[in-house]
Amino acid sequence: MQLKLNMIKMFRLTLLSAATLRTSASTLRRNSFLKGAFRPLSTAPVSDHYEKRLTEQSMCQYLRHMEYAVRGKVVIKADEINAKLKESPKGTYPFDHIVYTNIGNPHSVGQKDLTWPRQVLALCDLPDEYGVDHPLAEEIFPVDAIARAKVIKKALNFHGTGAYTHSQGPLLFRQEICRFIEKRDGLQEGAVDPSDIYMTNGASSAIEMILNALIADTTSGVMIPIPQYPIYSATISRYGGQQVGYYLDEKKGWDLNVAELERSLANAKKHGIDVNSLVLINPGNPTGQVLQPSTVREIVKFCSENNLVLLADEVYQENVYAAGSEFYSCRQAAHDTGLDDADALELVSFHSTSKGLLGECGRRGGYMELLGFDPKIKAQLYKLASSHLCSNVPGQIMTSLMVNGPKEGDASYESYEEEKQEIYDSLKRRAKIVSEGFNKIEGFSCETAEGSMYCFPKIEMPLGAIDFARANGVTPDTLYALSLLENTGICVVPASGFGQEKGRYGFRTTFLPAEEEMVHVVEAVKNHYEKFCKQFE
């Protein structure tokens, strides 16, 4: 019986094809649910005696119940449609390609790689005689790329990119990261210690390491924003901890206020949760807000006063577009409030090569920077890092290039800056096109994306859609996102995957595809929404 129910659930999600919009919801309700529901699942023949040992019932239940929306249900469906479109581009769907706006993956939607970092990377991978020492090297590669590759080869002890490095990353790279942070935050040279830097496979790995250490048992609580980026909820679930949500204020452009933090913390304590940390995402994902310096300082003070480890997700620090907005780091806030000297704060900040203007997601480069951590915890984190041996070396190199680019006067300086500027300007225009465009749709409201790569519009959900979704065991915004996908080819993530206030519905979209594509997206979303409302009115 359980299996039958699961099968019904599975097939419920396939019913929102393009054709369904032409039918009324009530007809759908009568006829479509069970279509195909009794098609046997494709499984291999099972021998008489053998029962699978690893099943959803026997597996780790924390992992089983973990959710990760960014590549969840809607995206799996989009990939299926994409595969079908490749087989027969015409006829099946009223569009010829999927517009993936579900994930901050710039290069997959047309953003070009910056040239200089790739040239350095290639030279680091090539054996000397085929790269830096090749007689034609200077005909293909700019001299500053060759020079930098030589510096990096030295930093890698001339072992090349094929050897494991120190588990936290090569010292020279970590020193470059320190200088970058000091310069960014106006700190004196030497203020950041290379032993506090851990280079990781993207920020995700770093987040996992810290949460692994923080979650001691099922009473351990981590404060996370609502909405949040789901790596936090997923990883907290996976380690068996408690998510303690605090709400961002949508009406105030997703701002954050200390009163809400206090409410949330008090409420968790009342329920017996041992809250030990707080996640701040700035610039916001999925919300796109850029916090004011005064707000960041307040949060830092709140964490210090309440003895909470502050996890600062600052991977979008280069992605700030709004006039008057500027990125202001938690590290700088700690400095400006004197909390970095007083040893009165435990702060970890995450950064990554995947975002900013590099957009080097496939590289899996990133780092975390610790401040005020117990030396024994640093040793524990080193031990954990060492059990993975080290993060991937090309990712480490890209991180080094991110924090230490060409300088004025270098051969590649101008072209590098131009390439960056072009990407930045276009992102800025797209942020405007998308948030303003959505905001104009009747039934939508969308805060301005001051930063990051996302908009998080709120939509009025027709009551019929809410009922229909509930009856089918999906959230209303999953119903909406699937309908949008199957009718327009646009792949967004339902807002429920990030968390939101009860009764709110919406989705997250990146504004990464090309500008002309984003204009089309806004138009298509508008047209689809009208039909969707009609269908479910």
Next chain:
Amino acid sequence: MQLKLNMIKMFRLTLLSAATLRTSASTLRRNSFLKGAFRPLSTAPVSDHYEKRLTEQSMCQYLRHMEYAVRGKVVIKADEINAKLKESPKGTYPFDHIVYTNIGNPHSVGQKDLTWPRQVLALCDLPDEYGVDHPLAEEIFPVDAIARAKVIKKALNFHGTGAYTHSQGPLLFRQEICRFIEKRDGLQEGAVDPSDIYMTNGASSAIEMILNALIADTTSGVMIPIPQYPIYSATISRYGGQQVGYYLDEKKGWDLNVAELERSLANAKKHGIDVNSLVLINPGNPTGQVLQPSTVREIVKFCSENNLVLLADEVYQENVYAAGSEFYSCRQAAHDTGLDDADALELVSFHSTSKGLLGECGRRGGYMELLGFDPKIKAQLYKLASSHLCSNVPGQIMTSLMVNGPKEGDASYESYEEEKQEIYDSLKRRAKIVSEGFNKIEGFSCETAEGSMYCFPKIEMPLGAIDFARANGVTPDTLYALSLLENTGICVVPASGFGQEKGRYGFRTTFLPAEEEMVHVVEAVKNHYEKFCKQFE
């Protein structure tokens, strides 16, 4: 008081300097222990009100008690000495450099990277106009490297190496892995399904994913060989499961027999442990044995009959040196016993770019291949992979190149095969030099390294050393390894880090440094051991 005890412990390990060998053990016992023990720990000033939130006491205790010997105590000490030697190479120590034999990291000890894979990799990273389409491309790069880079660019949907891929890896790469397995194991084409392949950041990541799923609670048990590679013990600890050891038979060249598996399983069940899986490492790490096909088939049958998921660590499959030995995979054993058809086995096999003849450790490339897993578990593993988005793309490319190298007639075929042959021949000679050399030392016995990159000699430990070590809270072979390090600069891993029978002592060493270096290592180990025995007789 606790702090003082910890401090004493910490400083106990610094006492085994070169000078100590010239003193008698008893003098040491009287005088040296507490030297420096009351030197204050270097910590930042602590403010009045703030206590660290994340401490060894408050952190996740599973993680706290996890051990990882390969980069543990002895290696940390080696790195300290290495740093000192760089500052002042003369005088402090009776050697001028550290010989790192603690870790299978071939490129760090002189093994050269294979040229062709690096050329392809560089071309994949370079923008087309600076790489595959550059007018001078064919002057620097062989035509088959250019052609392959184009194929890979297509496999990456022309998004380049900077985009996230499918969370299991691009389909084309997974198809190449399937064809590689089918060819290796004599299976028909199509026998291995790309949906059963998960590309990962090295094998370590894959091992972690599976153990995460398998360890449901503190009664979940995983059978591991003794001795074993410590990623298993470490990860099982970290997820709170139980290590269920089975002994390899040193007298029979570290062979494995089913009677011992049965004893171990029965014993664990008696203690209430829910054993759900078994780890097999073949070729062995740290033991170097290569199992006979009949043995592998017996283990596969044992797992099927006892309903245990079989975790096959086969990362050394290319590293087989002994005459008459050949790698025989668990997948082939499943096929040859008919257990792949009958759906009567759950098998996962791990592979990596870090070992073999590539030795591309820094790349963090690898994959796992599933057989017979519940489709819902496959979906769960996809979800877990997707929460990390994807493994690093250069690592994926290296994996593709590992399983699908140049073919006869290709421009690079001959040079590639020659480079591989040279590395293989030298590894084979070094395996012999080291295992035979150790075996000749009075007080040592060392099984022949039939495969992998390691020897795991057993040494007679002087009774004085055992007493001394116990009195100082370290294992006798840690005492030995630290003494070896401080007197000769040779860095090995104490055998206790891998597990061994009670009363056995020894260490693991790679045979990766150059042949002339390995000759010196054997000689230096011999001379040191004589002095060590004299010191502790």
